[in-house]
Amino acid sequence: MEDLKYVGEYSLELLKLVVASRTEPLNLKGNFQGLTLYEDIFEPVISGQLLITDPIALPTLGPITGQEELLIKLKTPTIGDPDKIVEFIDQPLIVTHVSNRQSIGKDIEGYLLNFTTRQVMKDRRLRVSKSLNGTYSTIVKEMFDVSGCSKRPTYIEETSGIKRIIASNEHPFDIIRMCAANALSTKTKSPTYMFFENIRGYHFRSLDSMYAQKSIHKLEPKIAGTLMDKGLHTIKEQLENILDYRIRMGKDTLLQTNDGIFGSKMIVWNMFDKSYSTNQYDMIKNKSEERGVNYYHKNGKDFSPYSETTDKDGMNISEKPAKTFLSSTSNTTGQFQPGKDSSFVLDSGSYPVSPTDDLDVKQRRKSQLNRVREGVDLEVKCYGNTLLSVGDIVSCNIPTKMTVEKTASEKLDPRYSGEYLITHIRHDFSVQEDYKHEMQIKLTRDSISEEIEVTPTQYDSGKRQDESYGEFY
Numbered sequence: 001m002e003d004l005k006y007v008g009e010y011s012l013e014l015l016k017l018v019v020a021s022r023t024e025p026l027n028l029k030g031n032f033q034g035l036t037l038y039e040d041i042f043e044p045v046i047s048g049q050l051l052i053t054d055p056i057a058l059p060t061l062g063p064i065t066g067q068e069e070l071l072i073k074l075k076t077p078t079i080g081d082p083d084k085i086v087e088f089i090d091q092p093l094i095v096t097h098v099s100n101r102q103s104i105g106k107d108i109e110g111y112l113l114n115f116t117t118r119q120v121m122k123d124r125r126l127r128v129s130k131s132l133n134g135t136y137s138t139i140v141k142e143m144f145d146v147s148g149c150s151k152r153p154t155y156i157e158e159t160s161g162i163k164r165i166i167a168s169n170e171h172p173f174d175i176i177r178m179c180a181a182n183a184l185s186t187k188t189k190s191p192t193y194m195f196f197e198n199i200r201g202y203h204f205r206s207l208d209s210m211y212a213q214k215s216i217h218k219l220e221p222k223i224a225g226t227l228m229d230k231g232l233h234t235i236k237e238q239l240e241n242i243l244d245y246r247i248r249m250g251k252d253t254l255l256q257t258n259d260g261i262f263g264s265k266m267i268v269w270n271m272f273d274k275s276y277s278t279n280q281y282d283m284i285k286n287k288s289e290e291r292g293v294n295y296y297h298k299n300g301k302d303f304s305p306y307s308e309t310t311d312k313d314g315m316n317i318s319e320k321p322a323k324t325f326l327s328s329t330s331n332t333t334g335q336f337q338p339g340k341d342s343s344f345v346l347d348s349g350s351y352p353v354s355p356t357d358d359l360d361v362k363q364r365r366k367s368q369l370n371r372v373r374e375g376v377d378l379e380v381k382c383y384g385n386t387l388l389s390v391g392d393i394v395s396c397n398i399p400t401k402m403t404v405e406k407t408a409s410e411k412l413d414p415r416y417s418g419e420y421l422i423t424h425i426r427h428d429f430s431v432q433e434d435y436k437h438e439m440q441i442k443l444t445r446d447s448i449s450e451e452i453e454v455t456p457t458q459y460d461s462g463k464r465q466d467e468s469y470g471e472f473y
Helices: 118-125 136-147 172-182 207-211 235-240 253-258 358-373
Strands: 011-018 032-040 047-054 069-075 086-105 108-116 128-134 154-156 163-170 193-198 201-206 242-248 263-270 275-282 323-329 376-383 393-396 418-430 436-445
Touching: 011 086, 032 193, 047 086, 086 118, 108 118, 118 136, 118 172, 128 136, 128 172, 136 154, 136 163, 136 172, 136 201, 163 172, 172 193, 172 201, 172 358, 201 207, 207 358, 207 418, 235 376, 263 358, 275 358, 323 358
Parallel strands: 154 201, 263 323
Antiparallel strands: 011 069, 032 047, 032 418, 047 108, 069 086, 086 108, 128 163, 193 201, 242 376, 263 275, 376 436, 393 418, 418 436
8 A cells, every 4th residue: 555656546457338320439537527436235236337528428428318328447546456446347337317507607518427337237137937946045046157257257145045936027136135135044044134336236145244354444533743754744643544433332222122132032923833932032142143243353252233132111121022023834744754844745755945034034134234234433534545345354543532541451442442344435536636535434343342231221210100199180
């Protein structure tokens, strides 16, 4: 990184637009004013906007109809790894529409070309009607092939159990989402599969597989004087510097309680033998089975960001289920090869398909994914590089804010410092003075490295408030 001329530098190697009326793509490098690229771990495709100036009325003369293709290649100059380069040449992006078209000078106008990945267009045009057999991971691989996702690099984590899906006129992406919602990892038994695209390709993998990655970058707010070395700015220190940050404490715990995030009950009706089973999910009791980000980075010091304290009624936050889920299955029991899905039987009388895993998946998945969506979040602004992408792990050092003198151990906030998962990135590539790349990043962690100590609260005894009055007044 020290070979960079300045922090946030990027190299725009290719920017062309394929329009119907031209035999050769139109070079837009001379018209380029800015590019915004969005990555989101909860979305199956990336998207963005390209700001250009236009002296030839291209939307009219081209014309631009929302059917164009955009070819892009850019990178941080010191990065030679092809996985860390933003490149859409073999698989061009597609322009979906033009917006904010307005005059910016005599006979010159500017506008935004809104674009997304081409695979989403193919997905919307395709419908799958067939029987899909195999593990969820093999079914996902087949859907990647059908939708064209496999024309980009793909990362698929293996799942357990043989399944059969009867797809009836469904889009490939919808089938992949269904697989993600029901899959269990072969390696960790985690039900937290995600389906998303980043600048490196398409991913179908669990949170555990992302948490287990090494941290690839460090971020921390720097004091201005520490960015200098012998009177010169150091690129490395500036790349690690957090320009601005905001801590988001998560969703309202009352709403999370109502949604069954902390505790829930599952009732599953078995249509095969006309029985039902129940399972109560308790986030606090379940913590030993759920691995957060700190499990892989703090030598197992992996603790819930929620306290186990009890209220005045003697209940903790997850003790009583606030929501009930209903599901059905047709699992074989007794002498009929127990533990198989009776919906699918061979002529020989054997049952080859694994049953649904609702008791193992749905409650835990809902709780864990909500703690990623609505957990301990950091929203940071920093100088950009193409090394980082959603799904990566980074280390953050957040200073403790207090007016009293701090000890050495108090300088970093133990609750908010540590490893985080990148869930969202907004890349902003501008050309104002120099080619400069900045990023708005959302970081999430679902665990902390120090357990919250719980001391029983001694409540003052006051006037009783449970009297009942029945007079008419």
